[in-house]
Amino acid sequence: MSNPNSSLVFVYFMATIAVAMILRVMSVSPILDQLNPDWIALVLVYWTMAFPERFGVFTACFVGLLTDVLTGRLLGQYALIYSLIAYFSVKEHRRLRQFPLLQQSLFVFYFLLLAKIIVFGMESLQAGNRLSLSFWYPVFSGILAWPVVFWLLRYLRVVARLA
Amino acid sequence: MSLSLLIADYRGTKLHALRSLLSVTLYPLQSLASLPVDFYQSLSTTMISFVELQKENQRLKETQLINDARLLKLAALEKENIRLRVLLENSFQLGEQVLVAELLSVKLAPYEHTVVVNKGSRFGIHTQQPVLDANGIVGQVIRVLPNSAEVMLITDPGHAIPVEVNRNGLRTIAFGSGQSNRLHLPFLANNADIVPGDLLVTSGLGGGFPAGYPVAVVDKFEARPDKSFATIYATPKAQLETSREFLIVWSDSTPVELGNQQSAPVAVDHSGKAHVQP
Numbered sequence: 001m002s003n004p005n006s007s008l009v010f011v012y013f014m015a016t017i018a019v020a021m022i023l024r025v026m027s028v029s030p031i032l033d034q035l036n037p038d039w040i041a042l043v044l045v046y047w048t049m050a051f052p053e054r055f056g057v058f059t060a061c062f063v064g065l066l067t068d069v070l071t072g073r074l075l076g077q078y079a080l081i082y083s084l085i086a087y088f089s090v091k092e093h094r095r096l097r098q099f100p101l102l103q104q105s106l107f108v109f110y111f112l113l114l115a116k117i118i119v120f121g122m123e124s125l126q127a128g129n130r131l132s133l134s135f136w137y138p139v140f141s142g143i144l145a146w147p148v149v150f151w152l153l154r155y156l157r158v159v160a161r162l163a
Numbered sequence: 164m165s166l167s168l169l170i171a172d173y174r175g176t177k178l179h180a181l182r183s184l185l186s187v188t189l190y191p192l193q194s195l196a197s198l199p200v201d202f203y204q205s206l207s208t209t210m211i212s213f214v215e216l217q218k219e220n221q222r223l224k225e226t227q228l229i230n231d232a233r234l235l236k237l238a239a240l241e242k243e244n245i246r247l248r249v250l251l252e253n254s255f256q257l258g259e260q261v262l263v264a265e266l267l268s269v270k271l272a273p274y275e276h277t278v279v280v281n282k283g284s285r286f287g288i289h290t291q292q293p294v295l296d297a298n299g300i301v302g303q304v305i306r307v308l309p310n311s312a313e314v315m316l317i318t319d320p321g322h323a324i325p326v327e328v329n330r331n332g333l334r335t336i337a338f339g340s341g342q343s344n345r346l347h348l349p350f351l352a353n354n355a356d357i358v359p360g361d362l363l364v365t366s367g368l369g370g371g372f373p374a375g376y377p378v379a380v381v382d383k384f385e386a387r388p389d390k391s392f393a394t395i396y397a398t399p400k401a402q403l404e405t406s407r408e409f410l411i412v413w414s415d416s417t418p419v420e421l422g423n424q425q426s427a428p429v430a431v432d433h434s435g436k437a438h439v440q441p
Contacts, residue, residue, distance in 0.1 A: 021189070022196040027270040030343075030404075034273045069185040070192065071271045072279075072306060072313050075178050123274075132341065135274045 009054060009162050016043050016153060017063055021070055034134045037142035040067055041115055042149040044082055045108060048089040049096045050157065060086030077122050081115045101150065105143045112142040183284075186308040193269050193279065193311065200268035204407070260413040261295075262286060266406070267311065276302075276319035276339065280409055283310045288411055291371055295410045299377040299400030300324065300365060304411065312411075316403055317378065318343055326378050327366040328357055334366050337378060337397060343404055346379050348395040353386040355393060363397055373412065 020039035027033055044063060047055045064079035071078070088111065089096065096104060116139050123131060264280035271277055282288055284307045294301045294314050302316040315322050320341040326348075327334045333356060337346045351357060361381040367374025379397035386393050 018192060021192050025193060025269040025271065026196040027200065027268045030273075033270045036270070036273065066185060066189060069182050070189050072277065073272075075182060131274050 005160075005162055006054070008160065009051060012156065012160060012162065013047050013055060013059075016047070016156070019043075021067070024067070025070060035137050035141045037138045037145045038112060038115060039145070039149070040078075041082065041085055041112060042108065042142065042146055043153065044086060045089050045111060046149060046153045048086045049093045050153075052090040052093040055086070056090050057083045057086050074122065074126070077119065081118050084118075085111045085115060101147050104150065105146050108146045109139065109143050112139045183309050187310065190308075190310045193267055197268040261410040262288070262413075264288075264294075264312070264409050264411050266409065271313070276316040276322075276341070276343070276403075277305070278302075278314050278316065279311050280314055280411070281311055282411065283308050283312050285309055288312050293372045293376075293412045295376060295412060296401045296406040296408070298402060299379070300372060301401045301403060301406070301409055303371060314409070317399055317401075318345065318403060324372060324378060325366045325368040326363040328381075329362040329364045329377075331356055333357060334368065337363060340396070344398055346397040346399060348381075348397060349392055351393055351395055352391065353388065353393045357381060357384060357395065359384055362400075 017040065020043040023039040024036070026036075040063065044055075044060055048060065060082040061079045064077075064082035065075065067073075067078040067082070068075050092107070096107060099107070116136060120131065120135070262282060264282040267279040267281050269279050271279065280294075288304060288307050290304050290307055292304045294303060300317060302314045302319070302322065304312050305315045306313040316339070317324055317337070318339040318341070320339050322339040324337050325334070326337045333351075335348055335351050337348050340347045348357075359381050363378045363381065365372040365374055365376045365378055377400045379399045381395060381397045383396040384393060385395075
């Protein structure tokens with residue numbers, strides 16, 4: 001595809017992912033840290049939904065690898081999770097686009113829950129730590145964050161006149 | 164592909180190069196994420212009033228004086244200690260070197276008690292190095308990247324540290340409890356000689372931590388007659404939540420040669436008395 005703004009899309013994608021990564025590891029206060037949703041997953045869902053032919057499983061896998069390094073997990077943990085999320089998001093992108101925000105949030109809830117369940121499995125396999133209930137909070141705060149992410153990124157897309 | 168990566172990373176250390184490479188590109192992001200809090204900190208120190216500064220200066224001078232006096236005594240005590248150890252013929256000396264590392268205000272996973280500091284393998288840091296602050300043991304280095312290192316705090320549920328009671332030398336192991344400011348001592352019997360207020364120091368067993376650093380103060384002892392072990396909780400001495408500067412320690416316990424110059428007269432004296440050679 002020799003779309004003139006295709007490289008621009010990529011620049012915007014990288015920039016938003018970078019911002020999401022910063023938000024992901026930012027530490028403000030202990031309570032907010034516990035509620036900090038998985039911004040990277042939300043941004044990924046948006047971009048794979050908006051440009052399913054550009055951003056797919058492989059992009060997600062690479063972003064996931066970076067996330068693993070950033071958050072000090074086993075290499076491949078988030079690569080796996082984000083690949084799965086991107087797969088479903090690309091597969092369902094037509095439906096997702098048609099949904100009202102509330103229903104989208106429900107889908108995003110499923111994605112985040114899937115991610116958390118995999119993380120839970122991994123952490124339990126590695127150390128057998130008893131994870132507290134607050135481990136699951138980001139799933140719910142993620143639903144609240146989704147409309148904000150969606151509006152912001154759509155606004156960005158419209159302003160930048162990306163296809 | 165992800166799964167094979169996962170297994171490879173869990174089993175071996177071959178992927179460390181890849182992680183280091185990626186972490187270099189990600190380091191600016193971490194610094195950026197840490198920026199707002201750093202900025203707030205510097206702002207609050209800039210906005211401090213002159214009177215308060217004066218007071219703080221006064222206070223610091225006083226503590227400096229007291230510490231200096233204590234150090235004088237400590238030097239003498241250290242000499243004496245070495246002399247006595249020579250007498251006992253099991254001397255060792257802790258050669259310790261420290262590096263100050265600053266905390267990056269980033270949170271890797273809220274359910275883990277790990278922090279990131281801004282010094283990494285470029286400064287020669289390696290894994291399992293003990294980390295201290297001004298008050299006591301903070302934790303140990305668990306992963307080293309070129310520009311940063313991840314430190315597991317002693318309160319992490321996966322962390323255990325060999326300790327002894329400073330008062331009577333009772334040895335045990337302190338586990339992290341997962342709550343901040345709380346350690347758990349699960350392996351002491353109901354009749355163990357330990358009371359709230361006892362200071363726990365590192366015992367140096369296991370080789371990970373140097374001996375004699377304060378770890379925590381016991382704050383709860385509850386004997387459970389129906390179980391074999393008592394419930395004991397302790398509060399870490401280190402300011403795990405508020406410290407921003409940590410000391411990373413290189414410790415090597417190389418034995419001091421017996422009968423070196425300083426303690427030679429004593430040793431001779433001792434051996435002269437002990438073995439009366441024909």
